[in-house]
Amino acid sequence: MKLLDYILFSLSAAFLVIGIYEVMVLGVEAAYGIFMVSLGLLFVFWYRKSQRERNK
Numbered sequence: 001m002k003l004l005d006y007i008l009f010s011l012s013a014a015f016l017v018i019g020i021y022e023v024m025v026l027g028v029e030a031a032y033g034i035f036m037v038s039l040g041l042l043f044v045f046w047y048r049k050s051q052r053e054r055n056k
Helices: 003-025 028-055
Strands: none
Touching: 003 028
């Protein structure tokens, strides 16, 4: 994996943890955007990984 992949995956995990905290404190409605950012980063990570495997 490349450095950018590690960064994307780490940011996705960090936003997931922040989102879980926000759900416990403020509720699901307040944390929805944070979860979407986390999922977006995870999708970009998966896309980059599949493209790299396809090019091999």
